[in-house]
Every structure is written in structure tokens, then in C-alpha cells.
Amino acid sequence: MHFQKINLLIKKLYAFRLSAAALLMILFWACQPQVEKQKVFDITDYGAIADGMTDNAESISKAIKACQEAGGGKVIIPGDGVFVTGPFDLVSKMEFCVEGGATLLANPDTSVYQKSAFRYNPGEGMIWIGGENLTDVAITGLGVINGNGISFMGEELDDSYELLPFKVKDPRPHVLTLTNVKNLRIRDVTFRHSAYWTVHLIGCDDVVIDGITIDNSLKIRNSDGIDLDHSKNVRISNCHIKSGDDSICLKNRREFEEYGACENIVVTNCLMSSRSCALKIGSENMDTIRNVTVNNCTILASNRGIGIQNRDEGVVSDVLFSNIIIESQFFSDVWWGKSEPLYVTAYRRANINHKDASWRFPKGATEGKVGQVKNIVFRDIVCRSENGVYVSAESKDKIQNILFDGVVVNLNRSTDYEGGMYDRRPCQMEGIVKAKTSGFYIDNATDVEIRNCDIKVGDRAPLNMGQLVYRTN
Incomplete structure (x- = not known):
């Protein structure tokens, strides 16, 4: 704040006969840099419906795009509801927050999963939640990200679920596949019932995974918890992971x-x-x-x-x-x-x-x-x-x-x-x-x-x- 403006403020405050201590507190507050609040984007403001049936991929993508265009912010999956969705991608400078009470549920329709989790190798599953070449990404919240795994399985056997046959493309979705992400934080959220790998990090650098729960069916083959693939400088702590694989x-x-x-x-x-x-x-x-x-x-x-x-x-x-x-x-x-x-x-x-x-x-x-x-x-x-x-x-x-x-x-x-x-x-x-x-x-x-x-x-x-x-x- 400019010296002349501070001097004028002192004179005006003194006219109200404030104490010296009060004057100092007000001046201290006035001289602090103003921190801009994180912009928040609630997916329901973009048409998302928590009815457990509607595919909300378009609404979620709109909220993420608005966050990106604003230069970053927080995309919220609000609590108390089940939001079904097909695939979507995260962007840089965003926090993706699944609030307590909210569930993000993978669409059981295999036709919506079209992008291979392994590039030109389509025989090992597709991407559900993705993102590539990003910086400053966080996935947080006390809610649930549910891969709907059993919906993609065949008959239940004594020791496992039968894997459904396919010709070229295995349609089972991996829950989270992030490639070349720097400064990634995944905290507190719960992942459940993955049909394939749950958290797959490829070429990521500076990663913290803290306090998450992964609760997969012990009968689903390939349902890995966390896969670090060519990744560096990763800290995994305080996690509870139950997985078939x-x-x-x-x-x-x-x-x-x-x-x-x-x-x-x-x-x-x-x-x-x-x-x-x-x-x-x-x-x-x-x-x-x-x-x-x-x-x-x-x-x-x-x-x-x-x-x-x-x-x-x-x-x-x-x-x-x-x-x-x-x-x-x-x-x-x-x-x-x-x-x-x-x-x-x-x-x-x-x-x-x-x-x-x-x-x-x-x-x-x-x-x-x-x-x-x-x-x-x-x-x-x-x-x-x-x-x-x-x-x-x-x-x-x-x-x-x-x-x-x-x-x-x-x-x-x-x-x-x-x-x-x-x-x-x-x-x-x-x-x-x-x-x-x-x-x-x-x-x-x-x-x-x-x-x-x-x-x-x-x-x-x-x-x-x-x-x-x-x-x-």
C-alpha cells in the first residue's frame, strides 16, 4: 500500500479515537497481500445428476474445461449421491475433489471405453479417468471413486471371477491412468471395485499418495492397487490397500x-x-x-x-x-x-x-x-x-x-x-x-x-x- 494512503488511513482511524493497538492491527491487516480464493466448479452447476443412472461425463468435462479456462481451481463432486460417468480427463492446475457422501461410479456400458490404457496395445484394458502431460494436479476428498468392477466380469467362481472373452480390445476400464504428471497429490479418497488396475502412474514425477483406501474385490484378476510405471520421486504413506492382484x-x-x-x-x-x-x-x-x-x-x-x-x-x-x-x-x-x-x-x-x-x-x-x-x-x-x-x-x-x-x-x-x-x-x-x-x-x-x-x-x-x-x- 502506498505511504500517502497509509498516512491518510491513520488520520481517519485516529479521528475515531481507536487505541494504538487497534490501529496497529488494522494497519497490519491492510498491508497484507490479498490472496485470491480458489475458484470452485460444482459439477451439478453444469448439469450433473446424482441419480445413479445418468452418464455425467459431459457435465464433468464441462466443469473441468471451465476450471482450465479460469486458470485452475477446484472441481467438486458434491456429497450425498451417486454420479455415474463414462471416461473423462483431468487438466493441469486443478484439484478434483470427491466430497464425503459422494460416489463417482463407472458406467457399466463397455462401449464408452475407447482409449487404451497402454497406447497401441489394446489387450489390457481401457482408460476411465485419464490425463497426460500435466502439472499441479490433486485428487482429494472423503468420497468414493467406484470402478464398478463386477459389472465387467463373467461368472463368479470359487477363487475368482471369470474373465469375459474379447477379440482385440479388452474393454475393462482402469480407474485412474495418469501419464507424465508433475506435482501430483492423491489424498484421503477411497477407490473401490476396480475392473483392472486402480491407480496407474506412468512417467510421473514428484508424487504424494497419502491416506487413501483401495478396496477391490479379492476375486477380480488384474485388480492391482497402485502401479508406479517409470515414475520417480514418489511417496506412498498411510494407505489401506486390498486387491485381488x-x-x-x-x-x-x-x-x-x-x-x-x-x-x-x-x-x-x-x-x-x-x-x-x-x-x-x-x-x-x-x-x-x-x-x-x-x-x-x-x-x-x-x-x-x-x-x-x-x-x-x-x-x-x-x-x-x-x-x-x-x-x-x-x-x-x-x-x-x-x-x-x-x-x-x-x-x-x-x-x-x-x-x-x-x-x-x-x-x-x-x-x-x-x-x-x-x-x-x-x-x-x-x-x-x-x-x-x-x-x-x-x-x-x-x-x-x-x-x-x-x-x-x-x-x-x-x-x-x-x-x-x-x-x-x-x-x-x-x-x-x-x-x-x-x-x-x-x-x-x-x-x-x-x-x-x-x-x-x-x-x-x-x-x-x-x-x-x-x-x-
């Missing part, structure tokens, strides 16, 4: 190779449960995954606890897992894993006739290679499991410098599955390997140190119990 997965898909390594990842204070692997690195890794810290987490009722599953030419290095409780158990062969609480493997990917086989190997190749897994630490981890720790590679140079320090393995049967096997799928060699159950099974690896560890066998010992520690080399 991997709860949190780090990878480098071949479709997005220009985004480089997946690196500098922190996961802390999370609760996870999965029919496959609760926290996985791989199997898709055509680049590098490095500098990963996972701390203070609990994994319950999972087929596999923590898995490093290298199946491509990329490298996994410098990873620390610490202060973790893991409960794992057997499930059917539909799900990868055989109750291994900790799992480190490096095998070439299987060359099979599959819907996405042409996207699994380098261009023009019909067979792949596998890179190294090295410098991995497991520290202060308590495992309650039907199977033991498994470390295995196709050759001794592929797994190097692995430390197990303060790991407790409690072996006890909790199901009636036979046991006596480990799961190396998907690999060119034998997938399900029959072997005696050991607390630590170390096969074809270099510099694996077991320090300050304890193996305990419960009253219901594995039926095919072998040596407590088994090494092939």
Missing part, C-alpha cells in the same frame, strides 16, 4: 520406455492384502528400478508378501525393506505365488501365445533376457507363513548381494493346500517348482547373507518340511 507394484512397461527408470520411491505406514503379491517389484522391467525404501508396513492374508520378480532385461538395485509384518497363505493357481513371504527371483520371461505376447519382448525379438537383482536388504521382518523365503535365479550372476538381517520366519499351515512348492511364473523354465519347504530356500544366487534370523515351526508344520536353510550353491 498386487497391492503396490513398481515396474517399467515397454509401451512407455521413453520415461526411463522407476526410482526414488518411499512406501511407509501402509496396510496391504492381496491374492497375489502385496508389494511387488516387476515383473515388467525393461529399464531400471532403484532406490526404493519400504518401512513400517503390515501385510495380511496375502498369497505372497514381498516379491522381486525380474523377468525382463532391466535391473533392480538398492532396495531396503524394514520393520514389516507379513502373513501369507496358499491360494489357488489362478493367483501367482505359493505363500512365499519374501521372494527374489530373476528368470527370462516365458515365450507363450498370449493376448499381449507381442508387447513383452524388445521390438523384433521372440525371446527376452533377464537383468540383475542386486543390493537388496530385508531387515527386522516378522513372517507368519505356510511357506518360506525363496531366492532363485536362472544363473548365479543374476542375483547378487542380498542381506536378510533380523528376519523371523514362523512356518505353520493355515489352509489345506498341499504345499511343497514354489512359484516362478512367468518364466521360460518350469513355472511351479516342487521342493521341500524350508525357512530359507536359496537357489543359484551369489552373496546371500542370513544374519540374526530365526526360523520357527508351529504345531501344524508344513507337510513337506525339509531343511530349515537350503542352499544349492
